[in-house]
Amino acid sequence: MKRQLILISVLVSASVVTSVSASEEESFGKWVMSISRTKEVKAVNNELYAEECGACHYAYPPGLLPIQSWEKLLDAKALEDHFGENAELDEADLASLQKYVYANSAEKSYYKRARKITRSISEGEAPLRITEVKYIKRKHHELTEEMVKGNKDVSSLSNCNACHTQAEKGIFDDDTVNIPNFGEWDD
Amino acid sequence: MLRKIASTLIIFFLIPQWVYAESAAKELQSLYATQGADAYSAKTGGSKWKREVASKNGDNRSCSTCHTADLRQSGKHIKTKKVIQPMAFSVNKDRYTKTKKIEKWLKRNCKWTWGRECTAQEKGDFLEYLLAQ
Numbered sequence: 001m002k003r004q005l006i007l008i009s010v011l012v013s014a015s016v017v018t019s020v021s022a023s024e025e026e027s028f029g030k031w032v033m034s035i036s037r038t039k040e041v042k043a044v045n046n047e048l049y050a051e052e053c054g055a056c057h058y059a060y061p062p063g064l065l066p067i068q069s070w071e072k073l074l075d076a077k078a079l080e081d082h083f084g085e086n087a088e089l090d091e092a093d094l095a096s097l098q099k100y101v102y103a104n105s106a107e108k109s110y111y112k113r114a115r116k117i118t119r120s121i122s123e124g125e126a127p128l129r130i131t132e133v134k135y136i137k138r139k140h141h142e143l144t145e146e147m148v149k150g151n152k153d154v155s156s157l158s159n160c161n162a163c164h165t166q167a168e169k170g171i172f173d174d175d176t177v178n179i180p181n182f183g184e185w186d187d
Numbered sequence: 188m189l190r191k192i193a194s195t196l197i198i199f200f201l202i203p204q205w206v207y208a209e210s211a212a213k214e215l216q217s218l219y220a221t222q223g224a225d226a227y228s229a230k231t232g233g234s235k236w237k238r239e240v241a242s243k244n245g246d247n248r249s250c251s252t253c254h255t256a257d258l259r260q261s262g263k264h265i266k267t268k269k270v271i272q273p274m275a276f277s278v279n280k281d282r283y284t285k286t287k288k289i290e291k292w293l294k295r296n297c298k299w300t301w302g303r304e305c306t307a308q309e310k311g312d313f314l315e316y317l318l319a320q
Contacts, residue, residue: 004299056267056269057267057269082243082299084266085266085267085299086295086296086298086299087295088291088294088295088298090287090291102246155268
């Protein structure tokens with residue numbers, strides 16, 4: 001009887017812990033309570049960001065770059081020449097996006113990959129491309145030219161979601177990788 | 188009285204979205220008229236659509252570079268390879284539901300393609316052309 005009670009209480013508390021969604025990262029308490037705290041990157045949970053940035057490319061979770069990078073990217077003047085494209089935004093929208101992104105940049109995140117990204121960037125460094133972040137580079141060094149650049153369904157390392165099937169959820173685990181024309185990634 | 192309000196509301200919601208859609212583009216055309224634009228011409232809009240201008244990168248750019256000349260078909264961004272949904276009003280009315288969105292893309296794309304913002308007249312002609320497709 002006693003053993004049963006213990007079992008039930010363990011199951012109940014486990015379900016409580018796991019039910020704390022990965023998208024909630026408001027407080028340290030919630031983070032501690034969440035099993036997913038040690039994993040991945042916080043998924044995008046801002047409608048304006050998903051719509052405005054996602055209109056042209058995969059909406060990169062803010063936790064993939066540190067604030068000093070985002071500050072350079074989300075500058076009104078810089079957006080007029082955003083990697084060769086004009087991505088101008090009106091003042092109000094830009095201010096709103098800056099607020100969201102700066103509050104969720106890598107160095108502020110508890111998520112494992114965000115922390116690793118932060119650690120891999122030396123002080124004073126502000127990479128403008130996620131593909132220039134040392135941690136990201138290291139993670140992709142085994143890929144061949146044919147898998148990425150020469151692969152018409154990928155074409156660039158910046159198209160995260162071409163291979164990372166769960167990228168929209170901020171999940172970049174090996175098990176979720178499927179390279180078009182090459183198949184699942186087997187480490 | 189209540190029934191009247193209810194039936195008005197029902198009729199209001201039954202009006203298809205594209206009725207509002209066209210009005211967003213028309214609303215902008217009226218705005219451009221106050222900024223110096225004259226009568227709009229789909230024909231002028233169409234020829235400007237194909238007008239190529241040399242960019243500072245050395246390539247020639249026109250609207251059809253990415254959107255193609257057949258607006259009922261999807262286009263493709265020459266650099267990012269992003270598939271761009273059709274521009275023709277007849278097949279993609281959703282594009283014309285928000286004035287803010289139309290203005291945003293006209294501004295960005297005029298600058299990217301021609302290296303400058305379009306005039307009120309040019310924007311009005313483009314809309315006239317797109318609505319007629």
